[in-house]
Amino acid sequence: MSEINLELNSIVMRFGGNQAVDHVSFRIVKPELIGMIGPNGAGKTTLTNVMSGMLKPTNGTIYLNGRRIDGHPPYDVVRAGLGRTFQITRALGRMTVLENMLVPGLAIRPRANRAEIEARAHEILDLLTIDHLTNELSRALSGGQRKLLELGRLLMLDPAVIILDEPFAGVHPRLQETIYSYIHRVHEDGKAIILISHNMGAVFELSQRLLVLNNGALIADGAPQAVKNDPAVIEAYLGEDE
Amino acid sequence: MALFQRFEAAIDAGIGRRRLGYALLALIIVYLLWFPNDTSQSNYAKTVFISGFFYAIMASSWALLAGIAGQFSFGHMAFMGIGAYVAGLVARDGLAFLTAESISSVGAIVIGTVVAGLVGLVIGMLLLRLRAAYLALFTIAFSELFRIVMLTEYDYTGGSNGLSLRPLLQIADVETARQVEYYLMFALLIVCLLAMYWVANSQVGLFLRAMREDEDAASALGVNVVRYKILVFVFTSMIVGLAGAIFYSDIGSERIIPEQLEVLQMSLIIAYAVIGGMESLIGAAAGAFISRYLLEATREVVITYPFGLTTADGSNAFVWEPGAWRYALFGFVMVLTLRFMRNGLLYPFITWFSGRDLVMKETVAKRESDEDHAARQGADDE
Ligand SMILES: Nc1ncnc2c1ncn2[C@@H]1O[C@H](COP(=O)(O)OP(=O)(O)OP(=O)(O)O)[C@@H](O)[C@H]1O
Ligand SMILES: [Mg+2]
Numbered sequence: 001m002s003e004i005n006l007e008l009n010s011i012v013m014r015f016g017g018n019q020a021v022d023h024v025s026f027r028i029v030k031p032e033l034i035g036m037i038g039p040n041g042a043g044k045t046t047l048t049n050v051m052s053g054m055l056k057p058t059n060g061t062i063y064l065n066g067r068r069i070d071g072h073p074p075y076d077v078v079r080a081g082l083g084r085t086f087q088i089t090r091a092l093g094r095m096t097v098l099e100n101m102l103v104p105g106l107a108i109r110p111r112a113n114r115a116e117i118e119a120r121a122h123e124i125l126d127l128l129t130i131d132h133l134t135n136e137l138s139r140a141l142s143g144g145q146r147k148l149l150e151l152g153r154l155l156m157l158d159p160a161v162i163i164l165d166e167p168f169a170g171v172h173p174r175l176q177e178t179i180y181s182y183i184h185r186v187h188e189d190g191k192a193i194i195l196i197s198h199n200m201g202a203v204f205e206l207s208q209r210l211l212v213l214n215n216g217a218l219i220a221d222g223a224p225q226a227v228k229n230d231p232a233v234i235e236a237y238l239g240e241d242e
Numbered sequence: 243m244a245l246f247q248r249f250e251a252a253i254d255a256g257i258g259r260r261r262l263g264y265a266l267l268a269l270i271i272v273y274l275l276w277f278p279n280d281t282s283q284s285n286y287a288k289t290v291f292i293s294g295f296f297y298a299i300m301a302s303s304w305a306l307l308a309g310i311a312g313q314f315s316f317g318h319m320a321f322m323g324i325g326a327y328v329a330g331l332v333a334r335d336g337l338a339f340l341t342a343e344s345i346s347s348v349g350a351i352v353i354g355t356v357v358a359g360l361v362g363l364v365i366g367m368l369l370l371r372l373r374a375a376y377l378a379l380f381t382i383a384f385s386e387l388f389r390i391v392m393l394t395e396y397d398y399t400g401g402s403n404g405l406s407l408r409p410l411l412q413i414a415d416v417e418t419a420r421q422v423e424y425y426l427m428f429a430l431l432i433v434c435l436l437a438m439y440w441v442a443n444s445q446v447g448l449f450l451r452a453m454r455e456d457e458d459a460a461s462a463l464g465v466n467v468v469r470y471k472i473l474v475f476v477f478t479s480m481i482v483g484l485a486g487a488i489f490y491s492d493i494g495s496e497r498i499i500p501e502q503l504e505v506l507q508m509s510l511i512i513a514y515a516v517i518g519g520m521e522s523l524i525g526a527a528a529g530a531f532i533s534r535y536l537l538e539a540t541r542e543v544v545i546t547y548p549f550g551l552t553t554a555d556g557s558n559a560f561v562w563e564p565g566a567w568r569y570a571l572f573g574f575v576m577v578l579t580l581r582f583m584r585n586g587l588l589y590p591f592i593t594w595f596s597g598r599d600l601v602m603k604e605t606v607a608k609r610e611s612d613e614d615h616a617a618r619q620g621a622d623d624e
Contacts, residue, residue, distance in 0.1 A: 052462060053461075054458060054461075054462070073461060073466075073467075073468065074458070074461040074462045075461050075462075075463075075464050075465055075466045075467065078462060078463070078464045079464060083462070084462060086459070086462075090456050090458065090459035090462075091459075092451070092452050092455035092456055092459060092460070093455055093456075094451075094455060095451055095452065095455060099448060099451075099452075102445075102448060103448060103449065103452045103460065103463050103464075103465060104463040104464050106445045106448065106449075107449065107463055107464035107465045107466075108464040110445065114445075153463055157463065157464055
């Protein structure tokens with residue numbers, strides 16, 4: 001099991017006058033499965049972008065296993081052990097599915113044996129049930145298959161902390177099952193997972209801990225059942241459809 | 243069509259497409275090696291081929307930079323110019339503590355190449371944060387600035403008259419000189435292509451293509467996009483710097499002039515690469531070579547009237563000198579290529595020979611049979 005110690009200290013992300021992330025702090029010190037929920041525009045994706053290095057926070061610091069990572073480029077952050085998927089998938093369109101897998105594999109282990117990395121890629125594609133698409137250009141994949149490919153690329157990176165931004169959105173129930181078992185498997189591998197989703201059923205079923213964002217602020221952090229009954233959360237979010 | 247399919251099947255069963263492709267390539271190389279010994283060819287034809295090789299280097303290295311790495315630079319000709327001008331100036335005036343006499347023409351070429359690479363490094367670092375459109379604008383501005391400096395620093399560069407470089411080889415006999423120049427540029431083209439293929443086929447090439455597809459995604463997948471952007475800039479700048487320095491110094495037949503650095507010339511390089519296929523190094527090289535040849539061949543178009551017909555004034559042929567219209571037509575071909583054959587006119591041949599479409603057919607077939615399977619299962623469920 002890899003070491004896990006992720007620490008966000010008072011992260012602020014401002015776009016002009018819009019405070020998309022508002023003093024968010026939390027820590028992850030063990031391989032937990034953490035759900036992150038919040039209404040549209042709550043700042044979940046923005047926080048993911050800050051954590052993964054795509055955005056430099058206006059304020060605050062992030063440490064991963066003792067290394068400061070805020071403001072570092074994504075390729076550094078991912079090497080430090082934090083990987084993410086994209087809510088709007090970003091397949092490398094005119095490259096094959098296999099090449100999409102080799103890029104992360106070779107990028108973080110440039111001296112590794114290519115055949116070994118290819119074998120690993122095939123294994124993962126098999127696990128994700130998209131092995132029949134190996135030689136297909138990834139732009140030919142359907143939306144759901146792209147989601148699976150994103151998950152596959154992440155496994156090639158093997159990060160200690162994984163952020164999944166809406167892995168279920170627009171995915172057929174049968175593929176959702178695949179993603180479910182993927183999440184379980186990766187979690188059993190000793191990784192911490194932050195699962196961002198509007199699919200309450202899945203979030204409550206999978207999560208051991210729940211983070212709730214609203215208007216950029218973290219309004220709850222705790223066990224799912226406790227969070228569910230938190231009046232602030234009910235008012236801000238869950239109450240809406242009850 | 244049926245005939246072609248039978249031909250295809252025969253090839254697949256026999257020699258194999260890839261090997262046929264290599265055989266064809268070998269034939270072309272043999273022809274090009276023999277060409278200057280063909281006494282029926284004029285010196286002029288050889289000159290056309292020589293510049294064809296030069297532009298093949300320019301277009302294929304631009305294909306690596308823009309087509310493979312996705313960096314749409316308009317500064318390619320400027321880097322070529324840096325190589326040529328620096329080599330020329332250093333050979334004539336010396337460099338810092340080195341006197342001109344102490345620098346050989348080879349030394350001058352090396353210095354020109356290195357300086358092109360260094361400028362590429364600086365430009366690459368400046369451009370890191372720029373996205374496509376800004377990169378194009380910035381590099382246009384950069385190359386225009388460079389051209390204007392070369393034009394106005396008359397005392398050093400000879401202004402619009404250009405600069406002649408110290409010849410690499412001094413050969414009195416014109417015939418022999420052309421021949422030597424021919425082989426030199428041809429060898430340079432081969433070496434550059436091999437070096438670029440080596441990069442493009444290595445894992446660096448994989449990362450460059452990932453960067454082209456989606457820079458943010460590549461970065462999130464662990465690709466050090468900063469390093470590879472700089473690397474590809476430096477590498478291609480050095481290639482064209484070297485090509486420029488050698489092309490203009492080889493036998494001292496041509497002067498480097500600022501006109502070569504105009505946006506029009508740069509646009510021609512892009513057109514060659516696009517027409518040949520900007521994601522394929524060999525495609526872009528062939529595109530440049532063939533385009534140069536056709537542009538030369540169409541300087542004057544003579545169409546002899548059939549059946550010995552003559553016009554009232556007694557001429558038996560129609561003569562058309564398209565002049566600059568060739569370039570307009572050429573531009574039109576490029577636009578059509580971009581619209582209808584984005585991968586270039588040579589792409590179908592290259593994919594056919596590489597057998598890449600075989601792989602695709604195979605996976606499509608597999609997918610279709612999977613779908614059949616799924617459909618049958620679906621029917622069973624009902
Ligand atoms: N690049 C940007 N520039 C300006 N504003 C931005 C930018 N990115 C996000 N925002 C703003 O930040 C806020 C949070 O957006 P974000 O995408 O993080 O929400 P989210 O919680 O992921 O929502 P959803 O559930 O719809 O995915 C929104 O108000 C959005 O408009
Ligand atoms: Mg979002």
